[in-house]
C-alpha cells in the first residue's frame with residue numbers, strides 16, 4: 034500500500050525527533066489520527082518553514098510506506114491560526130482541545146465530524162481569542178462526546194426514563210438520573226442541566242455561558258462520562 038496520501042490535517046502535537054526532525058501527531062478528515070515524520074524540519078533552510086507547528090491547519094502530501102509513521106513530503110498552510118498564538122488563554126484552549134482529540138481517538142479511527150469540529154473551534158478562537166471561556170471549551174468537549182458516540186442522555190432519567198424529577202448525573206448510568214436511580218450520581222442543578230442541553234443543541238459559535246457553579250457541574254458530568262465510557266481521563270478544560 035505504499036504511495037502518496039493527499040490530505041488536510043490539523044497538527045495536534047509536534048515532537049522533536051533526532052537531530053533535525055519532528056514527529057507530528059495529526060488529525061485528518063478521512064483517516065482520523067495519524068503520525069508522520071517531517072525530516073530536516075528543524076534546519077534553518079527547511080522547505081517546510083515554520084508551518085509544521087501545533088494548531089496549524091495544513092494541506093499535506095504524505096508518503097505512506099510500510100511503517101506506521103508516514104513521511105511529510107509537502108505542506109501548505111490552510112490556516113496558521115496566528116492570532117490565537119498571541120493570546121495565552123486562547124492558546125491554552127487550543128492546546129487542551131488538541132490534547133482531548135489526541136487522547137480520545139486512536140490512530141486509524143476516523144470521524145470526519147471531529148476534524149471539522151476541531152477546525153471550527155480553532156478558527157473561532159483565532160478570530161476572537163476572547164471566546165476562550167470555560168463555557169466555550171465545555172461546549173466543544175460536549176460536541177466531541179457526541180462525535181465519539183458518548184453523548185450523555187439528558188432528556189430523561191438514564192435509569193428509568195422518568196422525565197419529571199432529574200436531580201443528578203451519573204457517568205455510569207450515562208446521563209441524568211432521578212432520585213430513585215441516583216446511586217453513584219452527583220447533584221446536577223437545573224442551570225447545569227440547561228447548559229448541557231443548550232450547548233449540545235447550538236452551534237459552537239453560539240455556545241452558552243453559565244455560572245461558575247453550573248459550569249463546574251457540567252464539566253464533572255463530561256469528565257465522568259468520558260471516564261466511564263471512553264476510559265479516558267482528560268485535563269480540566271481550563272486552568273481556572
Ligand SMILES: [Zn+2]
Pocket residue numbers: 190191192193194195210211212213214
Ligand atoms: Zn430514574
